[in-house]
Amino acid sequence: xxxxGVLDEILETKRREISALRDxxxxxxxxxxxxxxxxxxxxxxxxxxxxxxxxxxSPSAGPLSRVLSPSARAVAYATNGAAxxxxxxxxxxxxxxxxxxxxxxxxxEAAGLSTPLLAxxxxxxxxxxxxxxxxxxxxxxxxxxxxxxxMLQELARIxxxxxxxxxxxxxxxxxxxxxxxxxxRVIGVxxxxxxxLAMDAARASRVLARIPPDIVAVHLSGLKSASDVARIAATxxxxxLLGETLMRQDDPGPLLAELVRAARALAG
Numbered sequence: 437x438x439x440x441g442v443l444d445e446i447l448e449t450k451r452r453e454i455s456a457l458r459d460x461x462x463x464x465x466x467x468x469x470x471x472x473x474x475x476x477x478x479x480x481x482x483x484x485x486x487x488x489x490x491x492x493x494s495p496s497a498g499p500l501s502r503v504l505s506p507s508a509r510a511v512a513y514a515t516n517g518a519a520x521x522x523x524x525x526x527x528x529x530x531x532x533x534x535x536x537x538x539x540x541x542x543x544x545e546a547a548g549l550s551t552p553l554l555a556x557x558x559x560x561x562x563x564x565x566x567x568x569x570x571x572x573x574x575x576x577x578x579x580x581x582x583x584x585x586x587m588l589q590e591l592a593r594i595x596x597x598x599x600x601x602x603x604x605x606x607x608x609x610x611x612x613x614x615x616x617x618x619x620x621r622v623i624g625v626x627x628x629x630x631x632x633l634a635m636d637a638a639r640a641s642r643v644l645a646r647i648p649p650d651i652v653a654v655h656l657s658g659l660k661s662a663s664d665v666a667r668i669a670a671t672x673x674x675x676x677l678l679g680e681t682l683m684r685q686d687d688p689g690p691l692l693a694e695l696v697r698a699a700r701a702l703a704g
Contacts, residue, residue: 447558457567458563463570467541475552476675478673483700485676486519487519489677490536491680513688520551525568553575554577558579559591565600577605580611604622605626607639609643622652645672665698666702678695
């Protein structure tokens with residue numbers, strides 16, 4: 437496990453947050469998480485599934501749209517074709533929080549929508565997994581880059597015990613093997629380097645191709661247009677995450693609907 441730059445700053449802050457979170461008692465929920473693998477798996481003649489992200493700010497993009505509340509944006513995503521909604525849970529660097537996750541779940545249920553939620557966080561400790569479960573998540577992000585193999589396996593096990601699906605993020609072929617060693621059923625390939633924040637679409641495409649066909653493969657980061665979505669739809673990817681492109685829209689509905697059409701264009 438080797439990190440540097442922006443990622444080091446995030447993790448240093450995260451460790452302090454975890455220490456405080458451990459002192460907060462759990463507020464358990466009886467809600468049963470949704471089947472994320474079923475929602476994201478792309479079967480023959482199906483279109484690419486799209487995961488839309490609630491993210492108010494990022495180190496690479498700076499401030500993003502705040503016209504809609506996180507919960508209203510989650511509903512807008514769900515009603516315009518998102519297969520899953522990703523909610524940033526980091527406050528210092530992304531202006532997110534577990535509260536946004538809980539608010540999004542409540543708003544989706546009030547609207548009669550059964551859309552899965554991904555808790556997108558820099559997870560280092562089981563208490564974060566528990567908090568994601570208690571706040572309405574169906575899946576939780578686990579990043580190979582910031583975890584050794586043993587801890588990844590442990591956190592993936594804890595997530596499954598909580599009923600959550602681990603979405604394991606990788607950056608290269610070696611990390612795919614680490615994810616498979618943790619019995620990952622959903623693997624996401626980040627096209628953005630977590631240190632330099634630079635995009636590398638060619639690397640992401642190469643790594644996606646190495647994910648076994650029985651594993652749900654998700655392209656993460658860098659998609660901006662219908663042509664970008666169509667390009668990923670032509671690969672073996674089951675799903676793709678859309679973040680900053682949608683977050684620049686005060687009303688993301690029309691653009692997301694357009695991207696969903698592009699994602700389905702190759703379906704038979």
